[in-house]
Amino acid sequence: MREVDVLIVGGGPAGLSAAVALYEQGVKDILVVEREAQLGGILKQCIHDGFGLTRFQQALSGPEYAQIFIDRVRELGIPCLTNAAVLEITPDKKVTIVTPEGLLEYRARAILLAMGCRERTRGALAIPGERPAGVFTAGVAQSYINLYNRMPAREVVILGSGDIGLIMARRLTLEGAHVKGVYEILPYPSGLARNIQQCLNDYDIPLHLGHTVIDIHGDARLTGVTVAKVDDQRRPIPGTEEYIPCDTLILSVGLIPENELSRGAGVMLNPRTQGAVVDEYGQTSAPGIFAAGNVLHVHDVVDEVSAEAERQAAAIRKYLEQGALPEAGVTLRAGQGVHHVVPQHITGADEFLLSLRVATPLRNTKITVRDGDRIVAQKTYRRAVPAEMIHFMVKPGTPQTHEWEVSVE
Amino acid sequence: MKQVFTCIICPNSCEIEVSEEGITGALCRRGVQYVQQELTDPRRNIATTVAVQGGAEPLVSVRLTAPIPKARIMEAAEAIHALQPEAPVKAGTVLAHDLLGLGADVIATKSVEKRQRISAGYESGLASVWQRYESTPHTQALKTRKAWTSSAAQTSIVCPSRRP
Numbered sequence: 001m002r003e004v005d006v007l008i009v010g011g012g013p014a015g016l017s018a019a020v021a022l023y024e025q026g027v028k029d030i031l032v033v034e035r036e037a038q039l040g041g042i043l044k045q046c047i048h049d050g051f052g053l054t055r056f057q058q059a060l061s062g063p064e065y066a067q068i069f070i071d072r073v074r075e076l077g078i079p080c081l082t083n084a085a086v087l088e089i090t091p092d093k094k095v096t097i098v099t100p101e102g103l104l105e106y107r108a109r110a111i112l113l114a115m116g117c118r119e120r121t122r123g124a125l126a127i128p129g130e131r132p133a134g135v136f137t138a139g140v141a142q143s144y145i146n147l148y149n150r151m152p153a154r155e156v157v158i159l160g161s162g163d164i165g166l167i168m169a170r171r172l173t174l175e176g177a178h179v180k181g182v183y184e185i186l187p188y189p190s191g192l193a194r195n196i197q198q199c200l201n202d203y204d205i206p207l208h209l210g211h212t213v214i215d216i217h218g219d220a221r222l223t224g225v226t227v228a229k230v231d232d233q234r235r236p237i238p239g240t241e242e243y244i245p246c247d248t249l250i251l252s253v254g255l256i257p258e259n260e261l262s263r264g265a266g267v268m269l270n271p272r273t274q275g276a277v278v279d280e281y282g283q284t285s286a287p288g289i290f291a292a293g294n295v296l297h298v299h300d301v302v303d304e305v306s307a308e309a310e311r312q313a314a315a316i317r318k319y320l321e322q323g324a325l326p327e328a329g330v331t332l333r334a335g336q337g338v339h340h341v342v343p344q345h346i347t348g349a350d351e352f353l354l355s356l357r358v359a360t361p362l363r364n365t366k367i368t369v370r371d372g373d374r375i376v377a378q379k380t381y382r383r384a385v386p387a388e389m390i391h392f393m394v395k396p397g398t399p400q401t402h403e404w405e406v407s408v409e
Numbered sequence: 410m411k412q413v414f415t416c417i418i419c420p421n422s423c424e425i426e427v428s429e430e431g432i433t434g435a436l437c438r439r440g441v442q443y444v445q446q447e448l449t450d451p452r453r454n455i456a457t458t459v460a461v462q463g464g465a466e467p468l469v470s471v472r473l474t475a476p477i478p479k480a481r482i483m484e485a486a487e488a489i490h491a492l493q494p495e496a497p498v499k500a501g502t503v504l505a506h507d508l509l510g511l512g513a514d515v516i517a518t519k520s521v522e523k524r525q526r527i528s529a530g531y532e533s534g535l536a537s538v539w540q541r542y543e544s545t546p547h548t549q550a551l552k553t554r555k556a557w558t559s560s561a562a563q564t565s566i567v568c569p570s571r572r573p
């Protein structure tokens with residue numbers, strides 16, 4: 001069994017940003033393990049621009065953003081194993097990796113989980129109907145078109161208004177397909193407003209809120225879908241059904257952090273984020289195992305993924321130096337109107353970055369962090385929507401209770 | 410008359426109102442500039458892919474170096490798709506100068522290496538596999554399926570590095 005100080009699972013932006021930050025802070029015994037042939041994660045297929053706006057003040061494409069970090073990793077000579085998938089992580093930080101040359105076993109002093117997320121599929125949605133070809137998740141369609149030169153669609157219906165679906169609506173249009181409409185079950189879009197504008201409105205693609213696909217038709221290939229309006233319980237309203245002929249249905253119905261490995265490592269998951277429960281250091285319930293990026297909670301923009309990974313890198317260095325991090329004895333709960341918060345535990349000693357999503361769209365709203373009767377922090381927002389992650393620094397002051405709550409009013 | 414714009418410059422997606430009182434709601438200067446541009450001459454950047462001749466990967470991703478008038482987007486996309494760069498392509502290489510006279514260059518956003526020629530035998534073997542694949546009943550059926558328009562059937566089985 002080989003030994004390494006820090007083993008990073010996943011060579012996407014989270015893994016690479018952490019690797020560079022660790023190395024620059026003097027932690028040089030690192031190994032990045034990536035199951036694909038190339039580093040860069042999901043950014044390889046996100047060819048549109050808009051990455052790196054905060055970090056580099058430039059609208060880069062996904063591959064360009066990734067390349068900056070890949071170049072830096074190469075320059076520093078940080079070891080990266082590609083074509084190598086982590087199969088198992090044990091609670092005592094033994095890692096089993098499968099490579100084309102066979103199995104490798106490592107014992108790591110610290111591990112960073114940076115496996116990203118995967119897309120929710122039709123199975124997870126349970127749409128009834130036939131099982132023809134022509135039903136893809138947005139990310140799969142994106143890789144067909146942007147990486148493999150396969151055009152999977154002509155007449156398209158998109159279910160779900162997640163960002164990737166919106167980006168794909170524009171992408172398919174530029175490639176000559178006809179996008180008939182985007183159908184979203186919720187009464188509000190789940191993607192960013194800027195993507196509604198630049199991907200749908202710019203190309204006259206209609207967005208139908210409060211609608212869903214209730215049936216799928218076709219034998220070998222999709223021939224059409226039936227859509228219907230839904231009521232406020234998200235149940236289809238009889239009499240509103242409409243048949244739409246199409247050869248392709250694209251699903252953009254959410255991302256799920258990829259946490260199979262984490263479970264095996266004894267890492268506790270949060271049912272709301274579907275990522276690990278972490279403290280302000282990004283440390284999970286398993287000491288020495290940290291998480292960053294989309295595997296922890298789904299981010300809107302990659303700049304924040306990099307920033308989070310760098311914060312975690314600093315904490316990992318501290319962990320290696322001190323053997324343990326201060327105990328996070330205060331629990332942070334998502335209260336009224338808040339879908340989830342990250343982190344879920346804090347020490348109450350240091351300033352920390354609070355990330356959250358609201359449960360429903362709100363205007364002129366106040367977000368409050370409460371420690372019993374004491375207001376720890378309060379922020380006013382003109383507009384708060386579930387599609388946009390909210391974050392701000394919180395100075396904890398002197399904790400009075402061990403159960404804090406974050407709520408909106 | 411009041412008009413509402415969604416700023417697309419950054420993920421904040423500010424809602425910016427334009428009325429007699431002026432431009433309100435932008436969190437920063439860039440939003441105001443965006444709306445002024447939007448009112449007079451709306452422009453967008455586009456990103457797409459181009460087939461690489463002899464590349465280790467079939468496609469190179471590209472974008473424009475400057476936004477172009479919104480009304481010319483589809484025309485520009487077509488012009489970009491007609492490009493045929495040869496591998497190797499380095500990220501940042503200009504693949505076309507001043508596209509359609511619009512004042513923007515097309516640049517590669519990733520690098521694509523040259524395809525390694527393994528051996529002449531391998532290449533001709535690969536070609537014959539393609540030929541056999543093209544002539545199977547399955548492929549023929551794909552090409553003629555009614556529900557699946559003929560152009561779509563062709564593109565669904567397009568050989569790498571050959572654009573529909």
Ligand SMILES: Cc1cc2nc3c(=O)[nH]c(=O)nc-3n(C[C@H](O)[C@H](O)[C@H](O)COP(=O)(O)OP(=O)(O)OC[C@H]3O[C@@H](n4cnc5c(N)ncnc54)[C@H](O)[C@@H]3O)c2cc1C
Binds near residue numbers: 009036042087164255
């Ligand atoms: C389909 C899709 C499209 C997106 N489009 C946009 C967009 O348009 N704009 C935007 O700002 N953001 C977009 N995002 C989000 C953005 O790409 C992410 O914020 C960012 O890529 C997350 O980085 P990450 O490192 O956490 O995850 P990823 O980029 O997903 O990287 C995770 C890496 O871990 C590897 N991995 C997973 N499991 C293992 C294992 N067991 N062993 C070894 N390696 C493993 C994966 O192969 C992958 O390379 C998109 C996300 C998805 C899923």
Ligand code: SF4
Binds near residue numbers: 416417419434436438
């Ligand atoms: S106005 Fe400024 S902050 Fe607001 S979306 Fe535009 S660029 Fe971003």
